Amino acid sequence: MQRVVYLDHAATTPVHPKALxxxxxFFSESYGNPSSIYAIAREARKxxxxxxxxxxxxxxxxxxxxxxxxGGTESDNTAIKGVAFAAKSGGNHxxxxxxxxxxxxxxxxxxxxxxxxxxxxxxxxxxMVDPADVERAIxxxxxxxxxxxxxxxxxxINPIADIAKVIKNKNKHIVFxxxxxxxxxxxxxxxxxxxxxxxxxxxxxxxxxxxxxxLYVRRATPFLPQQQGGGQERNRRAGTESVATIxxxxxxxxxxxxxxxxxxxxxxxxxxxxxxxxxxxxxxxxLNGHPTxxxxxxxxxSFEYVEGESILLNLDMLGIACSSGSACTSASLEPSHVLMxxxxxxxxxxxxxxxxxxxxxTDEDVDYVLSHLPGIIQKLRxxxxxxxxx
Amino acid sequence: MQRVVYLDHAATTPVHPKALxxxxxFFSESYGNPSSIYAIAREARKxxxxxxxxxxxxxxxxxxxxxxxxGGTESDNTAIKGVAFAAKSGGNHxxxxxxxxxxxxxxxxxxxxxxxxxxxxxxxxxxMVDPADVERAIxxxxxxxxxxxxxxxxxxINPIADIAKVIKNKNKHIVFxxxxxxxxxxxxxxxxxxxxxxxxxxxxxxxxxxxxxxLYVRRATPFLPQQQGGGQERNRRAGTESVATIxxxxxxxxxxxxxxxxxxxxxxxxxxxxxxxxxxxxxxxxLNGHPTxxxxxxxxxSFEYVEGESILLNLDMLGIACSSGSACTSASLEPSHVLMxxxxxxxxxxxxxxxxxxxxxTDEDVDYVLSHLPGIIQKLRxxxxxxxxx
Numbered sequence: 001m002q003r004v005v006y007l008d009h010a011a012t013t014p015v016h017p018k019a020l021x022x023x024x025x026f027f028s029e030s031y032g033n034p035s036s037i038y039a040i041a042r043e044a045r046k047x048x049x050x051x052x053x054x055x056x057x058x059x060x061x062x063x064x065x066x067x068x069x070x071g072g073t074e075s076d077n078t079a080i081k082g083v084a085f086a087a088k089s090g091g092n093h094x095x096x097x098x099x100x101x102x103x104x105x106x107x108x109x110x111x112x113x114x115x116x117x118x119x120x121x122x123x124x125x126x127x128m129v130d131p132a133d134v135e136r137a138i139x140x141x142x143x144x145x146x147x148x149x150x151x152x153x154x155x156x157i158n159p160i161a162d163i164a165k166v167i168k169n170k171n172k173h174i175v176f177x178x179x180x181x182x183x184x185x186x187x188x189x190x191x192x193x194x195x196x197x198x199x200x201x202x203x204x205x206x207x208x209x210x211x212x213x214x215l216y217v218r219r220a221t222p223f224l225p226q227q228q229g230g231g232q233e234r235n236r237r238a239g240t241e242s243v244a245t246i247x248x249x250x251x252x253x254x255x256x257x258x259x260x261x262x263x264x265x266x267x268x269x270x271x272x273x274x275x276x277x278x279x280x281x282x283x284x285x286x287l288n289g290h291p292t293x294x295x296x297x298x299x300x301x302s303f304e305y306v307e308g309e310s311i312l313l314n315l316d317m318l319g320i321a322c323s324s325g326s327a328c329t330s331a332s333l334e335p336s337h338v339l340m341x342x343x344x345x346x347x348x349x350x351x352x353x354x355x356x357x358x359x360x361x362t363d364e365d366v367d368y369v370l371s372h373l374p375g376i377i378q379k380l381r382x383x384x385x386x387x388x389x390x
Numbered sequence: 391m392q393r394v395v396y397l398d399h400a401a402t403t404p405v406h407p408k409a410l411x412x413x414x415x416f417f418s419e420s421y422g423n424p425s426s427i428y429a430i431a432r433e434a435r436k437x438x439x440x441x442x443x444x445x446x447x448x449x450x451x452x453x454x455x456x457x458x459x460x461g462g463t464e465s466d467n468t469a470i471k472g473v474a475f476a477a478k479s480g481g482n483h484x485x486x487x488x489x490x491x492x493x494x495x496x497x498x499x500x501x502x503x504x505x506x507x508x509x510x511x512x513x514x515x516x517x518m519v520d521p522a523d524v525e526r527a528i529x530x531x532x533x534x535x536x537x538x539x540x541x542x543x544x545x546x547i548n549p550i551a552d553i554a555k556v557i558k559n560k561n562k563h564i565v566f567x568x569x570x571x572x573x574x575x576x577x578x579x580x581x582x583x584x585x586x587x588x589x590x591x592x593x594x595x596x597x598x599x600x601x602x603x604x605l606y607v608r609r610a611t612p613f614l615p616q617q618q619g620g621g622q623e624r625n626r627r628a629g630t631e632s633v634a635t636i637x638x639x640x641x642x643x644x645x646x647x648x649x650x651x652x653x654x655x656x657x658x659x660x661x662x663x664x665x666x667x668x669x670x671x672x673x674x675x676x677l678n679g680h681p682t683x684x685x686x687x688x689x690x691x692s693f694e695y696v697e698g699e700s701i702l703l704n705l706d707m708l709g710i711a712c713s714s715g716s717a718c719t720s721a722s723l724e725p726s727h728v729l730m731x732x733x734x735x736x737x738x739x740x741x742x743x744x745x746x747x748x749x750x751x752t753d754e755d756v757d758y759v760l761s762h763l764p765g766i767i768q769k770l771r772x773x774x775x776x777x778x779x780x
Binding site for chain 2: 004006008011012013014015016017020023027028029031032033035036037038039040041069070071072073074076077101102103106107109110202204209210211212226227228229230238239240241242243244245312313315316319320321322323
C-alpha cells in the first residue's frame with residue numbers, strides 16, 4: 001500500500017478516537033430528543049448540557065452564551081446577519097478585513113444587498129490587520145467589526161485583543177466578532193482574553209466531527225436569530241440539537257485545550273523543519289504569512305513560475321495530501337484572495353502550497369515531503385514556459 | 391432494569407444500525423474534506439456523490455436538485471427565505487397553513503419583518519388543508535405556497551398533489567414547498583408525484599442521525615442562497631459537507647424507502663390497536679387528526695379534564711416515552727397550535743397525548759401501555775377539580 005502523508009489539517013482533521021467514542025452512544029442508544037421530557041430524552045439533555053458547560057469552560061464564558069450551530073460557516077453567517085439586522089436602526093456599517101474566510105466575506109457582501117456598507121480593511125504583507133486601520137475605519141454608523149483570529153490559508157495570527165481595545169475605546173456598543181475557526185486548538189480562544197463579543201468555531205478543524213460548530217454570543221449583544229422554529233438554544237437557533245456531534249465536538253475541544261502546548265510544540269517543530277528546509281533547498285521559494293505570528297501547524301510557501309495545482313497533483317501521486325490554499329475554494333482557478341490582499345505578485349501567488357501538520361505527523365512524513373518536493377519543483381519549472389523566458 | 395417503551399418516534403428515532411455502520415468510516419478513516427483534490431478527499435467526495443444520487447433516486451429528481459442541510463428546520467428556513475428574497479420583485483405574498491411546524495410558521499412570521507404578507511390558511515376539524523382554500527388565497531402577489539405533507543402532531547396527511555394542481559393551474563410561477571419532515575419514511579415523497587418545487591427532509595425522523603437534512607429544489611426555482619461562504623452544494627449552501635451524517639442519512643432513507651410498505655403495515659396495526667383500545671376503554675377520550683388520512687404510526691388522543699403533561703409524567707415513571715404534541719414546543723405550557731387550529735376545545739386540547747410507534751415497537755409494548763393508561767387517566771380525573779364539577 002502506498003504511503004499516505006496527510007498534510008492538510010487546516011482543511012479538516014480526523015475525529016479523535018476519544019471524541020468518536022464519546023459520540024457513539026447518542027446515535028442508537030441514548031437517542032432521545034433533548035426537548036422531550038422522559039428518561040431517554042433526559043440522557044440526551046444531560047449530555048447536551050454537559051457539552052455546553054465544557055465548551056463554555058474553555059471559552060471562559062457562561063454556558064448560556066454558547067450556541068451550537070452546524071459549523072463555522074453557519075456561525076459566521078449567523079453572527080454577521082444576526083447583529084447587522086438587530087442593530088440596523090443604530091447604523092449600517094460593517095468593518096471586516098480583506099483576508100477573511102469566504103464565510104465572512106461573502107456574508108458581508110450579502111448584507112450589502114440589504115443596505116449595509118462594508119469596509120474591507122487592507123492587511124500588511126504578512127497578512128496582518130493593523131488595529132490603527134480598524135480605529136480609522138470606525139464611523140458613527142459602525143455596528144459590527146469582524147476580524148478573523150488566524151488566517152486559514154497563510155496562518156497569520158491577528159492582534160485580536162489589541163483590535164478589541166481600539167474598538168471598545170471608540171464605542172463600546174460596536175459588536176466585535178472573530179472567526180476563530182482556524183485558530184481553535186492552537187491559540188488561546190478565551191473570549192475575555194481576546195476581548196470579543198462573538199466567536200465562531202468549527203469542530204472538524206480541531207479533531208471533532210464535521211457539520212457542527214459553536215457561536216459564542218456575549219450576554220446583551222444585539223442579536224436577531226437567523227434560524228426560526230422551535231425554542232432550542234434559548235430561542236436563538238431552532239432545530240433539534242445534533243446531540244452526538246455536539247458531544248464529540250465538546251470532547252475534541254477539551255482534548256485540544258488540555259494538550260494545546262504540547263500540540264503546538266510538536267507542530268511547530270515539524271512546521272519549522274518544513275519551512276527552513278524548503279526555503280534553503282529550493283531556490284525562488286518564499287514563505288507566505290507572518291514569520292513568527294503564525295499558527296504552529298501552518299507552512300505556506302510559494303514557488304515562482306510553478307502552478308500550485310501542478311505541485312498538488314504530483315504530491316498526490318506520492319500519497320502526500322496538501323492544498324494550494326483554502327479547501328473551500330479549491331475548485332476555483334483564481335489566485336488566492338488572501339495572497340492578493342497581501343500584495344503577493346500573481347505569478348508567485350499561483351505557485352502557493354499549504355502544508356499543515358497535525359498531531360500524528362512525524363519526522364518521517366516531513367522527510368518524505370522534503371525528499372520529493374525539490375525534484376517536483378525542478379521538473380515543473382523545466383516544463384514552464386515562464387521559467388524558460390527568465 | 392425497568393422496561394422501556396419508546397412511543398415517540400415522531401420526536402426522533404434511533405439511528406438504524408446499518409446507517410450507523412455506513413457512517414463510521416467517514417469520521418476517522420476517510421475523513422478528507424470533499425472539496426480537496428487528493429486521494430483521501432476523493433473517497434469523501436465519492437461517498438457524498440453516492441449519497442446524493444441515492445437521495446435523488448428516492449425523490450425522483452436529479453442529484454443536482456438535492457441540497458444537504460443541517461436538518462428540517464434549516465431546510466424549511468432556507469426554502470421560505472430563499473424563494474421569498476429571490477422572488478420579491480415579483481410579489482410579497484406567502485401562503486401557508488395554520489398547522490405547520492414552527493420551523494415554517496416562525497419563518498413566515500420572520501418574513502413579515504421584511505415586508506412580506508402571509509396568509510395562514512385554516513384547516514378542517516381533522517387538521518386538513520382544503521385545496522379550494524389555497525386557490526382562493528392566491529393573489530397576483532403570491533410567490534410561495536408552503537403546506538406540510540403530514541402534520542407532526544396529529545399525523546393528518548394533506549392532499550399535496552391536489553394542492554399542487556390548483557396552484558399550478560392558477561400560476562405556474564408560484565413556488566410550492568412542502569415540509570415532508572414527518573411524512574418521510576411513511577408517505578411517497580417522490581417530488582413529481584407530489585407536484586412540489588421544494589421539499590424538506592430531516593434524517594433523524596427516519597432512523598438517520600440528527601443534525602442533517604435535505605432541501606430539494608427543482609431546477610429553475612428562484613432561490614437566493616441563505617448561507618454564504620465556500621462554493622459547496624453548487625453555491626447554494628456553503629460550509630464543509632458533513633460527510634458521515636450525509637452518508638448515514640442516505641442509507642437510512644434507502645432502508646425506509648425499500649421497507650416502506652412493510653413498515654406502514656406494522657405500524658398501522660399497532661397504531662390501530664392503540665387507538666381502538668383507548669377509545670373503547672377510556673370514556674371521554676377522542677382521536678385527534680384524520681381517521682384514515684393519517685400517518686401509519688401516529689395515535690394522537692385527548693382525554694377530557696386531564697392535563698397531557700400529567701399523563702406523560704405518569705407514563706414516564708413506568709418507562710413509557712411519549713409526548714403531548716411536538717417535541718420542539720414541549721417546554722411551552724400553551725395548548726397545541728395545531729389542535730387550536732382544528733377547533734379542539736381548550737380543555738380537550740390540554741389533555742392530548744401523542745403515541746407514535748416505530749419499527750421495533752411490539753404488541754407487548756402496546757399491551758403494556760393499554761394495561762396502565764386507563765388507570766392513570768382515572769387517577770388523574772379523580773384529582774381534577776374540573777372533572778368533579780362535571
